[in-house]
Amino acid sequence: MKVIAFNGSPRRGGNTEILLTEAIRGVKDQGSEVTTYNLDTLALRPCLNCGKCDEAAQCVVQDDMQTILREIRSADRIIVASPIFFFSVSAQTKIMIDRCQSFWAEKYVHKKPVQPGPFGRKGLLLLVGGMKQNEKNVGFQCSEATTRAFFRTVNVQEHATLEFDAVDKKGAIKEHPTALQDAYEAGKKLVTG
Template sequence: MKVAAFLGSPRVEGNSEILIGEAIGAIEKKGHRVELFRPHAMDISPCNNCGGCEETGKCVIEDDMGGVYDTIHACDRFLVVSPVFFFGLPSQIKALIDRCQAIWCEKYLLKRPIPEGPYGRKGLLVMVGGMKKEEGFKSCESTAK
């Protein structure tokens, strides 16, 4: 099984990085492959709402998202570990998620099937936050879905 892991926090060695490291270690120990993405260290431009993906299912922006798209298409499982910043996801991981609009267009507008492989496709969202309100977690969950 192949897993795409996304670290949502820009904070080096923070709680999210510790958690994703533990999760990746456990996944790899079971013999699965994991590719880790750190959006804060990548060249990912924000979506500019040009509509190109609505026509082709591909984003017209040329940056590090090309490799992310390839991995997303090839993966069986997805892991996102992120803090909650002001009732939302950090801007770096949010830009990556926004750019996945191209995959949404590919599947739902253009009706192209996304390969599922023998394991199906599932995801896990792990969020870290210090506030005592659930609203921030709920908004992050909606965004990640």
């Protein structure tokens, strides 16, 4: 089973990366390998809305996204991990998502959604925010809506989400009573459930 993971945090060793590492450990313990992309280290231009993907169903911008697009196409499982920045996913995550507009064109203009492999296509979203969320939960809701749109566009029809609020200081996620175990179990479930 091919599993890819996107780390949307620019803070190395930060809360998102710690959570993601646990989820990956869960996946690996079930015998699958994971390729991780630290999005802030890649050369990714934002979507230009040039409209070329409506015609060719391909992104014409030649940067590291070409590799990511190929990876997304052939993945069986996709993990997205992001900190909450200004009530949404980080810019690094959002750039990657916007650049999937060619998949949107493929699915909705050309009517050719990405074909699932023998294991189907499933996703996992890991979110961590520094603020204590109130009942409106805006930061998580916005991030969920954006990432759900991404997953469905690349034909990942089901995904699980883990959200952790009030986790701000670098490494503070380690003090959370359940977060690391939750991420580990979610990683396991992603490839077995």
